[in-house]
Amino acid sequence: MSYAISVNGQIHHVEDDGQTPLLWVLRDTLKLTGTKYGCGVAQCGACTVHVDGTPTRSCTLPLEVAASARITTIESIEGVEAQAIRDAWVARDVPQCGFCQSGQIMSAVALLRTLKTPTDRDIDVAMSGNICRCATYNRIRAAIHDAAAQLGTAR
Amino acid sequence: MTPILQPQSRVLSRRSFLVTTGGLGIAVAFGSVPDLASGAAMAPAAEGDFRPNAWITIGADGTVSIISPAVEMGQGITTTLPLLVAEELDADWSRVRVVQAPSDAETYGNPGFYGIQLTGGSESTRGYNALLRMTGAQTRLILLAGAAGMLNVPVSELETEPHRVLHPSSGRSLDYGEIAARALLPDPLPQATEADLKQSHRWRYIGSRTIQRIDVPSKVNGTAVFGIDVQLPDMLHGAVLRAPVQDERPETIDDAEARDVPGITHIVPLSYGVGIVGETVEATRRAKDLLNVTWSTTSRVRNYSSQRLLDEYRAVGRDFGQQGVPAHTNGDAEAAIAAATTVIEADYMSDHVAHATMEPMNATALVTGDRVEIWAPTQGPTGTQGFAAEVVGTTPDKVKVNTTLLGGGFGRKAEADFIIDAVSLAKAVEGRPVKVIWSREDDVRHDKFRPLEAQHVKVGLDAEGNIVGWRHRIVADSIFARTLPPVFEEAGGHDDVVTEGAKFNYTVPAHQIEYLRQDNGLAIGFWFAVGVGYTRFAIECVVDEIAAARGIDPVALRLELLKDQPRARKVIETVARMAEWDRARDGRGLGVAYSDAFGSHCAQVAEVSLNRDTGAIRVHKVWCAIDPGVAIQPLHIEAMMMTGITNGTGHALFEQINVIDGEVQESNFDTYRLIRMSEAPEIEVAVVPTPGSPFGGIGQAGLPPTGPAIANAVARLTGGVRLRHYPFTPERVKAALDT
Known part of the structure; x- marks a missing residue:
């Protein structure tokens, strides 16, 4: 079947089975490989994208459902929160192997868009769906606080 | 101090030389080597060149390209090792580019780790540091000698600051790029000794809290390329159904339903499982679930509880x-x-316990006649050559390995099973590249615990x-x-x-x-x-x-x-x-x-x-x-x-x-x-x-x-x-x- 999907502000016409997970459409049809496969069952968060602004696991989201929404991926996430998060990630050298970090960043940006000054508890709740095998959790936490502080100063 | 082997250097040409310690050599070239001196922070190794002739290249624009012999799996080694060269070379770190080494143990093997080109055992810094530091020091001496000729002054009157040779008494100075572009190598070359290494109080980079990892910027915007991200023209996807118990083999394969899945191009019986090749990941996964295979029941692992x-x-x-x-x-x-x-x-x-690297096992391979090219997140590029050669029936020198970033390694990616999958399927569809990505379930069940x-x-x-x-x-x-x-x-x-x-x-x-x-x-x-x-x-x-x-x-x-x-x-x-x-x-x-x-x-x-x-x-x-x-x-x-x-x-x-x-x-x-x-x-x-x-x-x-x-x-x-x-x-x- 043919689907028109909105990804990063552009409409793409995709021929595929409606049950195909959005993840593989992004990676192999649209060549947006920043979004990663980690588990396929929404357990690790490596495939996190924004669906109408909400962080969502693209590995379990069927194309036919995704086709009615606005999708944003790591390649095009923009705005003050995204910039602050990226800056903080670089300043703190957060990524190690880096494979999970697209998903981590997508979850963190969504958190800062919802909560201007998240507490450690808020961060735990928002980020515990994203596994990092290099265990960069402490730097992720610190970088989220840094980004929130930077946005607070800028505001 | 670590005992350091004294380097011996010899001139290879008017613009390049070789520094050797203990049988391992590092070639250094002056002047641009276009394949290696490309701009990206992590450029791929030179296309079509199995053995680039220089580990270190100083371009006419002053860009210093340094090969990282070890692979990056999050441990930061592609920053650490080139930084050691830059320290002794007295290079400006912002003008250094790092290039991933191709598979070539003879050139890039770890002198402290049996000479093999395998990243693991926390051995990279321990094994390579003496060689890299001595090479940096030796190259600096040669830059000084070249500058002495260009300025027509004795070497003893010269000193360096990052990326420049200075002649303080006349106020003249030369950028490393100018020297690389114009100086001719003296023959014989000046020889560095351990005494030419910097004293620790003169280190600019070692111990600095401001040096950041070179791979980080690409890891915050989705542009970092891991093995799983390799995309090639005309590429097919592959999956392998593995036996539920190690060492069992497929006895009967009913692939009727699997073949009917749209996009499936090949079913490939293997000694240890059944391979599927198709146009999309999703198609191969669906087909894999539809295979009906009976397995042998003779493996002694069946007794393992x-x-x-x-x-x-x-x-x-x-x-x-x-x-x-x-x-x-x-x-x-x-x-x-x-x-x-x-x-x-x-x-x-x-x-x-399982490795569970965030990036599951995966590899991409292209087989053309007796030649194999592989793109993979591997800790052991030269081992990969050997295993791939065995699958195809060729020799390791006919196998080119492009090592990507690794989404975690922890020892798992020193194995070859995921490489063998990709090469086996690529062999079956000769002429088209095949990428195999293991499912997480397979990654856990078929780990080497x-x-x-x-x-x-x-x-x-x-x-x-x-x-x-x-x-x-x-x-x-x-x-x-x-x-x-x-x-x-x-x-x-x-x-x-x-x-x-x-x-x-x-x-x-x-x-x-x-x-x-x-x-x-x-x-x-x-x-x-x-x-x-x-x-x-x-x-x-x-x-x-x-x-x-x-x-x-x-x-x-x-x-x-x-x-x-x-x-x-x-x-x-x-x-x-x-x-x-x-x-x-x-x-x-x-x-x-x-x-x-x-x-x-x-x-x-x-x-x-x-x-x-x-x-x-x-x-x-x-x-x-x-x-x-x-x-x-x-x-x-x-x-x-x-x-x-x-x-x-x-x-x-x-x-x-x-x-x-x-x-x-x-x-x-x-x-x-x-x-x-x-x-x-x-x-x-x-x-x-x-x-x-x-x-x-x-x-x-x-x-x-x-x-x-x-x-x-x-x-x-x-x-x-x-x-x-x-x-x-x-x-x-x-x-x-x-x-």
């Missing part, structure tokens, strides 16, 4: 009638223990409480028997990595370590810190058991056992101070542990609490003091310690693989539990280098002390309840509390 075997291993450990292969013998420990006043005896065990193991430790104390003898029996299957049979055989059946860490630097008058190999068929492999991850668990807990038996403080006992070891004492004293060791915490316990593995000294204190109703342990905070000898990148050492400590916590509390009748019970992150953000302890790290010490390993140094520090904290919190079996599941903790 991990909990039953572990009981057997423990019994073997306790049965002193069964002799092992000696791994280390100093004095007659048994006689000393027989004459001891007090004997402490305990069993320590651990279940299998850390060995299942039991250890028996028996220690004798005299009337004053001094240790008189220490016996350590390690019962496990072998990793080397599978991966490096000649090494295993040459060692007389001893496995150096399985017993790694059992030899310690505590002062004991008699020490005996034995390895009792068990052979039950399940393939086991190199996991984060390998043997040290469990041998130090046993040792560090037994040290606390001794302290308890003597009624003395565990920190004080360690300092007593390390009287003549200033670096060890420093990290233990530092961490005790950081944690305020003597301050009691309400409802929480502190535990300490120490390790000297991988050439680095690391001490940790864990603060834990325990829910006695559920048996759940919470690790609130871990303090860590690390002496890596030389701290090349302190910020990154802190990060590596956090990785070790947090995974050290997760694997001590949660990680567990169960095998029943040869079938792995866990398959994805819902059943194989990794530590998450909300469970990660707060961590404080002090990096305390010792000037003049050798370069220590860092990648794995943080993990070993964490588990025993947690167990020791629980014991102190509960009046002596010992946890002796990884992981400390709530059921096991409750059982320990009840006895």
Whole structure:
């Protein structure tokens, strides 16, 4: 079947089975490989994208459902929160192997868009769906606080 | 100081030369080599060039390209190694570009690690640093000589600042690029000696807290290319259905339904499974689920049940009638223990654990005639050449390996099974590249787990409480028997990595370590810190058991056992101070542990609490003091310690693989539990280098002390309840509390 999907502000016409997970459409049809496969069952968060602004696991989201929404991926996430998060990630050298970090960043940006000054508890709740095998959790936490502080100063 | 081989340099041409130490050489070229000096921070190795002729190239624009012989899997090595060259070359780090080495052990093998080109064992910095630093120093001397000719002044009047040669008395100076573009190499070349290396107080980059990892920017915007991200023109996708039990083979294959899945192009019977090739990942996965395969039932792994075997291993450990292969013998420990006043005896065990790298196993291959090209996240590019050559029936030199970034390695990506998948399927569809990405379920079920193991430790104390003898029996299957049979055989059946860490630097008058190999068929492999991850668990807990038996403080006992070891004492004293060791915490316990593995000294204190109703342990905070000898990148050492400590916590509390009748019970992150953000302890790290010490390993140094520090904290919190079996599941903790 043919689907028109909105990804990063552009409409793409995709021929595929409606049950195909959005993840593989992004990676192999649209060549947006920043979004990663980690588990396929929404357990690790490596495939996190924004669906109408909400962080969502693209590995379990069927194309036919995704086709009615606005999708944003790591390649095009923009705005003050995204910039602050990226800056903080670089300043703190957060990524190690880096494979999970697209998903981590997508979850963190969504958190800062919802909560201007998240507490450690808020961060735990928002980020515990994203596994990092290099265990960069402490730097992720610190970088989220840094980004929130930077946005607070800028505001 | 580390003994450094003196380099010999010879001119290769008017614009290039070779620096060799101990048989390994680094070629240096002046003037642009376009393939290598391309702009990206991590440029791919030169297209179509199997053996680029220069490790280091100084372009006419001054860009210095340095090859990283080791692969990047998050451990920061592609920053660390080139930084050592830049330091001695006195280069401007912002004008350095790093290029990943192609597969070529003869050129890029690790001189300190059997000359192989395999990244692992925390061996990269330890093995390459002398060669890289000497090459940097030698190249700087040659730049000085070239500048002397251009300026027509004696070399003795010249000095360098980053990327420039200065002639202070005339105020003239030359950029490295100008020298590389115009200078002719003198022949013979000036030869650097150890005296030409910078004194540590003159280091600009080593020890700096402002040098950042070169790979980080690409990892925050989705542009970093891991193996899984490789996209090639005309590429097909592949999947492999593997036997549910290791070493079984497909007997009948009904692929009628699988073939009907739209987009499937090939079904490829393999000796160990069934391959599927198709136009999309999704199609191959659907088809894989629709295959009907009957499997052979002859594998001896069908008899493998991990909990039953572990009981057997423990019994073997306790049965002193069964002799092992000696791994280390100093004095007659048994006689000393027989004459001891007090004997402490305990069993320590651990279940299998899985690597679960975030990037699952994957590889992409293209077979054209007798030539193979591979794109893969591999720790061992030259091993990859050999295995691929075997599949295709060609020679390793016909196999080109493009190493991508690795989304985690931890020893798993030193294996070749995922490479063999891709090459086997690519061979079946010759002329088109095939990418194979394992499902997470396959990645967990078909991992090469850390060995299942039991250890028996028996220690004798005299009337004053001094240790008189220490016996350590390690019962496990072998990793080397599978991966490096000649090494295993040459060692007389001893496995150096399985017993790694059992030899310690505590002062004991008699020490005996034995390895009792068990052979039950399940393939086991190199996991984060390998043997040290469990041998130090046993040792560090037994040290606390001794302290308890003597009624003395565990920190004080360690300092007593390390009287003549200033670096060890420093990290233990530092961490005790950081944690305020003597301050009691309400409802929480502190535990300490120490390790000297991988050439680095690391001490940790864990603060834990325990829910006695559920048996759940919470690790609130871990303090860590690390002496890596030389701290090349302190910020990154802190990060590596956090990785070790947090995974050290997760694997001590949660990680567990169960095998029943040869079938792995866990398959994805819902059943194989990794530590998450909300469970990660707060961590404080002090990096305390010792000037003049050798370069220590860092990648794995943080993990070993964490588990025993947690167990020791629980014991102190509960009046002596010992946890002796990884992981400390709530059921096991409750059982320990009840006895």
